[in-house]
Amino acid sequence: MSEHHANYSVFSSVSSKEEALDILxxxxxxxxxxxxxxVCNLANASSLLWHAYTALGIKxxxxxxYVTDKENDTELILGPFQGxxxxxxxxxxxxxxxxxxxxxxxxxxxxxxKFPGHIACDGETKSEIVIPIVDLKTKKTLAVIDxxxxxxxxxxxxxxxxxxxxxxxxxxxxxx
Amino acid sequence: MSEHHANYSVFSSVSSKEEALDILxxxxxxxxxxxxxxVCNLANASSLLWHAYTALGIKxxxxxxYVTDKENDTELILGPFQGxxxxxxxxxxxxxxxxxxxxxxxxxxxxxxKFPGHIACDGETKSEIVIPIVDLKTKKTLAVIDxxxxxxxxxxxxxxxxxxxxxxxxxxxxxx
Numbered sequence: 001m002s003e004h005h006a007n008y009s010v011f012s013s014v015s016s017k018e019e020a021l022d023i024l025x026x027x028x029x030x031x032x033x034x035x036x037x038x039v040c041n042l043a044n045a046s047s048l049l050w051h052a053y054t055a056l057g058i059k060x061x062x063x064x065x066y067v068t069d070k071e072n073d074t075e076l077i078l079g080p081f082q083g084x085x086x087x088x089x090x091x092x093x094x095x096x097x098x099x100x101x102x103x104x105x106x107x108x109x110x111x112x113x114k115f116p117g118h119i120a121c122d123g124e125t126k127s128e129i130v131i132p133i134v135d136l137k138t139k140k141t142l143a144v145i146d147x148x149x150x151x152x153x154x155x156x157x158x159x160x161x162x163x164x165x166x167x168x169x170x171x172x173x174x175x176x
Numbered sequence: 177m178s179e180h181h182a183n184y185s186v187f188s189s190v191s192s193k194e195e196a197l198d199i200l201x202x203x204x205x206x207x208x209x210x211x212x213x214x215v216c217n218l219a220n221a222s223s224l225l226w227h228a229y230t231a232l233g234i235k236x237x238x239x240x241x242y243v244t245d246k247e248n249d250t251e252l253i254l255g256p257f258q259g260x261x262x263x264x265x266x267x268x269x270x271x272x273x274x275x276x277x278x279x280x281x282x283x284x285x286x287x288x289x290k291f292p293g294h295i296a297c298d299g300e301t302k303s304e305i306v307i308p309i310v311d312l313k314t315k316k317t318l319a320v321i322d323x324x325x326x327x328x329x330x331x332x333x334x335x336x337x338x339x340x341x342x343x344x345x346x347x348x349x350x351x352x
Binding site for chain 1 (some may be wrong): 180181182184185203207211213215216219220223224227240243245253254255256257258259260261262263264265296297298299300
């Protein structure tokens with residue numbers, strides 16, 4: 001597909017969100033082929049997310065992952081991401097990420113200030129989407145995909161659909 | 177030190193490289209306080225590196241980590257980073273990262289095209305610095321810090337000194 005791994009982040013020619021997110025899913029599959037290491041795969045996935053959304057003109061300020069802490073499965077711990085430094089741990093049920101982790105339901109938040117108990121790692125964040133990554137066998141929450149946006153209403157039903165697909169690909173491809 | 181974790185990335189007022197890298201070291205210590213999870217700490221460290229060098233006007237296109245693969249200790253595997261997607265694995269001794277990992281010596285490369293066996297994850301990279309992170313007890317290579325720059329001669333002796341300090345802080349603070 002490309003001579004250099006960095007070329008997977010070329011989303012500049014896309015004409016629609018669907019097309020960009022289709023390329024993102026295909027790029028993730030290519031980069032995770034024969035590779036089950038979750039840190040490696042999520043590090044590249046956070047980069048794909050950053051470059052896909054930035055190319056779409058969506059002002060993401062954070063794209064990345066929190067994973068269920070192996071030493072305490074009632075907490076999420078910071079995983080690979082792109083953006084500014086972030087909170088190290090989040091308790092299941094707290095804030096947008098913790099709610100997605102405990103309910104296993106996608107959280108689409110148009111205005112984070114209206115979300116009860118929102119945890120602000122970055123005061124500039126206005127909207128957010130968090131997608132649970134669930135173990136297909138045990139049904140436990142493995143991790144969450146977290147995207148923050150500097151504008152209100154940064155994400156919609158299309159993001160829900162495609163990022164839900166990404167969560168399934170990650171669950172199937174990674175050993176956590 | 178700051179209300180939001182994202183504020184640790186504010187390097188905009190710095191007047192010199194030494195000052196920025198001093199703040200980087202202090203920020204890493206603050207963010208890794210009472211936290212030994214290596215993924216969490218290296219994810220925040222890659223963000224600090226990106227924002228410190230970008231604020232200094234140094235055109236970094238990749239800041240992050242490769243770690244010794246627990247399943248094969250003759251290979252490095254991709255860790256947390258900021259920048260475009262990257263090569264998943266690097267054999268010890270190969271390329272700039274592999275050489276730093278096998279020799280445990282900092283590799284300061286003014287022109288990557290002149291480095292024998294350079295592995296190009298991104299064809300745009302012109303110069304690079306790679307710093308080994310060594311286990312203080314076993315003396316084994318735990319990981320490497322890798323910074324790529326879009327310009328020749330992107331890094332110098334000051335980077336060697338401060339990033340060498342960061343490598344020691346990481347070795348002391350993280351359970352790999």
